[in-house]
Amino acid sequence: MPALSDPAVPAAGKAAHTKHSVEELDTVVIRLAGDSGDGMQLAGDEFSRSVASAGHDFATRPDYPSEIRAPVGTLFGVSGYQIQYSAHEVFTSGDAPDVLVAMNPAALKVNLADVKPGGMIIANSGAFTGANLAKAGYEANPLTDDSLAYYRLVSLDITGLTTHAVEGTGVSKKEAARCKNFYALGLMLWLYHRPLEDEVADIERKFRATPAIAAANVAALRAGYAYGDTSELFPVTYQVRKAPAHPGRYRSVTGNQALALGFAAASELSGVRLFLGSYPITPASDILQALATLRNFNVVTFQAEDEISGICSAIGAAFGGALGLTTTSGPGMSLKTEAIGLAVMTELPLVIVNVQRAGPSTGMPTKIEQSDLLQAIYGRHGESPVPVLAARSPADCFDCALEAFRVAVKYMTPVILLSDGGIGNSTEPWRIPDVTALPEFKVSYRTDPEKFQVYARDEHLARAWVRPGTPGLEHRIGGLEKDFLTGNLSGDPLNHQRMVETRAAKVAGVTRDMPPVEIEGATSGDLLVVGWGSTHGAIQQAVEQATAAGRKVGHAHIRWVNPFPTGLGEALKRYRRVLVPELNLGQLSRLLRDQFLVDVIPMNKVQGRPFKVTEVYQRIMELSA
Amino acid sequence: MSPTTSIPLPLSKKDFETTQDVRWCPGCGDYAVLNQVQKVMAGLGIPREQFAVISGIGCAARFPYYMETYGFHTIHGRAPALATGLKMARPELSVWVVTGDGDLLAIGGNHFIHLMRRNVDLKVLLLNNQIYGLTKGQYSPTSEFGKKTKTSPLGSIDRPFDPVGMALAAGATFVARSLDVDQEHLSGVLRQAAQHKGTALVEIYQNCVTFNDGSYDFLTDRETRDETRLLLEHGKPLLFGKGRSKGIRFRGSLPEVVTLGENGITEADCAVHDAGAESDATAFMISRLGQPDFPVPLGVFRSVEAPTYDGLSEDLSATARQRSGTGNLEKLLAAGTTWTIT
Numbered sequence: 001m002p003a004l005s006d007p008a009v010p011a012a013g014k015a016a017h018t019k020h021s022v023e024e025l026d027t028v029v030i031r032l033a034g035d036s037g038d039g040m041q042l043a044g045d046e047f048s049r050s051v052a053s054a055g056h057d058f059a060t061r062p063d064y065p066s067e068i069r070a071p072v073g074t075l076f077g078v079s080g081y082q083i084q085y086s087a088h089e090v091f092t093s094g095d096a097p098d099v100l101v102a103m104n105p106a107a108l109k110v111n112l113a114d115v116k117p118g119g120m121i122i123a124n125s126g127a128f129t130g131a132n133l134a135k136a137g138y139e140a141n142p143l144t145d146d147s148l149a150y151y152r153l154v155s156l157d158i159t160g161l162t163t164h165a166v167e168g169t170g171v172s173k174k175e176a177a178r179c180k181n182f183y184a185l186g187l188m189l190w191l192y193h194r195p196l197e198d199e200v201a202d203i204e205r206k207f208r209a210t211p212a213i214a215a216a217n218v219a220a221l222r223a224g225y226a227y228g229d230t231s232e233l234f235p236v237t238y239q240v241r242k243a244p245a246h247p248g249r250y251r252s253v254t255g256n257q258a259l260a261l262g263f264a265a266a267s268e269l270s271g272v273r274l275f276l277g278s279y280p281i282t283p284a285s286d287i288l289q290a291l292a293t294l295r296n297f298n299v300v301t302f303q304a305e306d307e308i309s310g311i312c313s314a315i316g317a318a319f320g321g322a323l324g325l326t327t328t329s330g331p332g333m334s335l336k337t338e339a340i341g342l343a344v345m346t347e348l349p350l351v352i353v354n355v356q357r358a359g360p361s362t363g364m365p366t367k368i369e370q371s372d373l374l375q376a377i378y379g380r381h382g383e384s385p386v387p388v389l390a391a392r393s394p395a396d397c398f399d400c401a402l403e404a405f406r407v408a409v410k411y412m413t414p415v416i417l418l419s420d421g422g423i424g425n426s427t428e429p430w431r432i433p434d435v436t437a438l439p440e441f442k443v444s445y446r447t448d449p450e451k452f453q454v455y456a457r458d459e460h461l462a463r464a465w466v467r468p469g470t471p472g473l474e475h476r477i478g479g480l481e482k483d484f485l486t487g488n489l490s491g492d493p494l495n496h497q498r499m500v501e502t503r504a505a506k507v508a509g510v511t512r513d514m515p516p517v518e519i520e521g522a523t524s525g526d527l528l529v530v531g532w533g534s535t536h537g538a539i540q541q542a543v544e545q546a547t548a549a550g551r552k553v554g555h556a557h558i559r560w561v562n563p564f565p566t567g568l569g570e571a572l573k574r575y576r577r578v579l580v581p582e583l584n585l586g587q588l589s590r591l592l593r594d595q596f597l598v599d600v601i602p603m604n605k606v607q608g609r610p611f612k613v614t615e616v617y618q619r620i621m622e623l624s625a
Numbered sequence: 626m627s628p629t630t631s632i633p634l635p636l637s638k639k640d641f642e643t644t645q646d647v648r649w650c651p652g653c654g655d656y657a658v659l660n661q662v663q664k665v666m667a668g669l670g671i672p673r674e675q676f677a678v679i680s681g682i683g684c685a686a687r688f689p690y691y692m693e694t695y696g697f698h699t700i701h702g703r704a705p706a707l708a709t710g711l712k713m714a715r716p717e718l719s720v721w722v723v724t725g726d727g728d729l730l731a732i733g734g735n736h737f738i739h740l741m742r743r744n745v746d747l748k749v750l751l752l753n754n755q756i757y758g759l760t761k762g763q764y765s766p767t768s769e770f771g772k773k774t775k776t777s778p779l780g781s782i783d784r785p786f787d788p789v790g791m792a793l794a795a796g797a798t799f800v801a802r803s804l805d806v807d808q809e810h811l812s813g814v815l816r817q818a819a820q821h822k823g824t825a826l827v828e829i830y831q832n833c834v835t836f837n838d839g840s841y842d843f844l845t846d847r848e849t850r851d852e853t854r855l856l857l858e859h860g861k862p863l864l865f866g867k868g869r870s871k872g873i874r875f876r877g878s879l880p881e882v883v884t885l886g887e888n889g890i891t892e893a894d895c896a897v898h899d900a901g902a903e904s905d906a907t908a909f910m911i912s913r914l915g916q917p918d919f920p921v922p923l924g925v926f927r928s929v930e931a932p933t934y935d936g937l938s939e940d941l942s943a944t945a946r947q948r949s950g951t952g953n954l955e956k957l958l959a960a961g962t963t964w965t966i967t
Contacts, residue, residue: 049962052962052964053962053964054964055964055966202962246966247966247967248965248966249959249963249964249965250963250964250965250966251959251960251961251962251963251964252961252962261957261958264952264954264957265954265958268952268954269954273714275710275713275714277706277710294952294957295941295942295944295945295946296942296945296946296948296949296950296951296952297951297952297954297957298952299952300713300714300938300942302709302710302713302938304706305706305735305736305738305739306735308703308706308736309703309706309709309735309736309739312699312700312703312706312707312710313706313707313709313710313713314710315699315707315710316679316697316706316707316708316709316710316711316712316714317710317711317713317714317715319677319695319697319707319711320677320710320711320714320715320718321714321715322714322715324710324714338700339700339703342699342700346697432958432959432963433958435954435955435958467715468674468675468677468695468711468715468718469674469675469695469715469717469718470674471630471631471632471672471673471674472630472674473674474673474674474693474694474695474696475695475696476643476689476690476692476695476696476697476698477696477697477698478680478689478690478696478697478698478699479682479698479699479700480698488645489645489690
């Protein structure tokens with residue numbers, strides 16, 4: 001289909017969708033792509049907010065370069081935002097976009113291979129200049145050379161139309177150019193029958209400090225919306241049926257936001273101060289930023305001078321009786337290693353969040369990977385056991401944050417919470433919990449000096465937590481091995497063995513607090529798919545599809561990866577085969593083989609991208625045949 | 626549960642002694658420091674349970690085990706970071722850091738600088754013996770250039786740095802130096818440090834009898850000490866020598882030793898020490914003094930009031946509560962755009 005010429009900008013405010021037929025859809029996947037300075041993330045966020053308020057289930061995935069403003073027009077500078085929303089439950093941001101909005105040639109080049117065959121491409125022809133085409137490596141203009149004949153190409157000069165639309169709002173030429181993401185957003189809102197006025201109100205709220213920019217963005221948005229209606233480029237518009245979701249009040253959250261909320265909730269429910277010691281690092285900084293705004297709660301944040309100070313300050317706070325927290329990503333985790341050992345040895349409650357990213361070393365800071373699992377479980381000198389749990393989705397981060405602190409305090413142990421750059425930055429709807437229905441979180445400190453022994457243990461093998469300032473309980477702790485009872489320094493050989501074994505037994509005992517392994521789908525049969533963390537959505541959907549295709553497939557998604565839930569070993573043996581998809585080279589596979597002597601089949605991807613449902617589905621179909 | 630009560634004040638040195646055997650080498654300067662710290666703490670009028678002593682790794686870092694207070698023997702170099710977290714979580718506690726030259730100035734150098742600039746209300750006792758003791762005798766960041774040790778058999782090519790100058794440059798509000806064996810001077814400095822609101826760094830020259838014995842003899846020998854020590858006293862001229870017969874005069878920023886009575890020089894020509902000066906420039910100039918051309922300054926270099934980091938942190942919270950009301954979890958969870966599905 002040849003590109004149509006750009007019609008003149010229509011007047012805003014006309015009744016929309018007057019002469020277009022409407023197609024009802026169950027699911028749609030949209031990807032917005034442009035330069036990293038084009039505001040694609042903002043446009044995407046706004047679109048998902050609009051979709052959310054209509055009650056759709058959705059999942060998003062931002063994909064951006066680590067450069068803040070990579071050189072304009074380059075392939076590596078492309079920033080993308082994908083959203084899937086649906087009439088059904090949504091588990092991932094979708095495999096292949098139905099619609100790609102490409103703001104320049106590089107964005108088209110990078111993303112075209114992912115677009116569904118026959119999918120729609122909305123291209124900003126204004127950016128398809130000779131220079132930009134060259135930067136993207138195009139010899140001819142793909143908008144005019146028929147190379148996109150297998151797609152529904154809609155080509156319009158978003159740059160020019162935006163400039164025209166914002167005339168008279170008083171913004172500079174540069175500022176005007178930056179409104180084009182709102183032009184594209186307006187067009188998409190129109191195409192998918194989303195209300196315009198909500199978005200106008202939101203822009204006015206967001207940009208209230210800069211009224212001229214707000215006015216320009218609104219003008220661009222309205223123009224994009226009206227363009228859809230009048231241009232006749234779109235014979236069909238789309239409406240996604242509503243999802244029959246669970247009743248309740250919802251909001252949209254990213255994983256990092258949900259973690260911050262969960263930690264604040266831990267403090268509120270326990271009545272104990274939350275102390276976060278942290279050093280900014282992608283993609284974990286959002287948690288520090290979010291908690292820094294909660295000073296009116298009993299939350300204290302400390303931007304430390306380095307990663308080590310971040311965790312050590314949190315350990316100091318824990319020694320003081322606070323909920324000690326530190327947040328980081330892979331490289332920071334490596335730096336915190338020695339201090340985690342100190343928390344193990346001194347048996348203080350502490351939560352360490354690792355929002356994993358592609359490694360090793362600096363790796364790919366903004367890209368997803370699950371390659372720090374073995375580090376979390378084993379990455380310390382000495383026998384240094386730590387409970388480890390992994391969040392499976394943005395909304396799940398809230399529950400994980402609370403659960404991490406419950407276990408840390410109950411067992412007097414550091415707990416590592418694994419998230420990743422995928423769920424950290426992705427959004428999904430979150431049913432806002434009823435605060436009064438959240439389970440109680442009681443924290444008690446020892447105050448009785450009678451027969452006090454620093455390392456005397458309760459039935460969970462946890463020692464007592466004592467706040468400095470309590471008379472008669474003055475005591476010393478530290479990294480040197482301690483006497484089993486008194487906590488005095490001890491180099492006694494048998495005492496060391498006893499302490500090492502006791503610390504291991506304490507952490508192993510955390511299983512008592514977890515439900516036994518949960519399996520969705522077939523509880524025995526041809527194939528069990530075992531996953532952990534952010535691969536949940538893709539696996540879940542793939543297993544559902546395979547089940548619908550008649551396969552006997554189960555799915556176990558492990559929340560506490562150390563120690564494993566009870567019943568996992570038995571479950572593995574109830575299936576002919578076990579498949580373990582992971583975004584690493586087989587770390588959970590190793591753990592399962594090691595603990596259960598089961599020859600699991602690894603499925604590994606390390607491309608800085610999540611699994612596609614189809615990838616997992618195909619492998620399931622091969623193995624369950 | 627039996628009721629818990631504080632030991633009635635005043636406390637004595639004995640109240641701060643633990644039952645643990647002190648395991649420093651016989652004759653180690655750390656004993657003298659421990660002794661003075663216990664005495665000084667007893668006299669501060671603070672209940673014993675309000676003290677927390679935090680250390681890193683090294684000989685000096687064993688300190689908490691010998692103090693009947695709350696104590697934490699942490700990891701190498703990190704005591705300032707850990708103590709900062711403790712103080713921010715519990716600003717009402719009196720938190721002391723005991724550290725050494727390797728611990729604070731080598732592996733913990735970064736935390737040291739940032740602690741000084743932040744002015745967290747911590748008391749930092751730097752036991753400087755110019756050697757690594759616990760690892761048995763390697764040169765430290767304060768060892769003299771050319772020093773021969775196990776790891777510098779041909780002489781160290783590291784230039785030593787001066788923690789007092791470093792602390793001042795980083796914006797410290799209280800910086801002092803004393804000597805392990807001069808109990809009177811040490812207790813006076815420690816008391817002033819304890820009363821300072823903000824980070825108080827006390828560098829204590831401490832003799833390592835085993836690996837660096839005699840490194841401070843020039844400051845402690847009766848024969849030489851009058852010539853080698855410059856005792857800083859706020860508001861008094863910089864005088865030293867037998868019978869306080871010499872003084873320090875600044876010509877611009879350059880110091881010189883003058884002899885009173887020679888060439889008509891009187892006390893009035895000598896610089897007067899102002900530990901509370903707004904500018905840290907003079908304190909820094911004084912910190913540059915030392916052997917071989919000048920006596921070594923001992924005493925309080927600088928003591929100025931400034932908001933503490935932990936205090937500012939509490940202020941942030943108070944202001945936030947004033948502005949937006951005490952946090953409400955229900956409202957927080959439901960903030961932003963929400964939608965209801967029925």
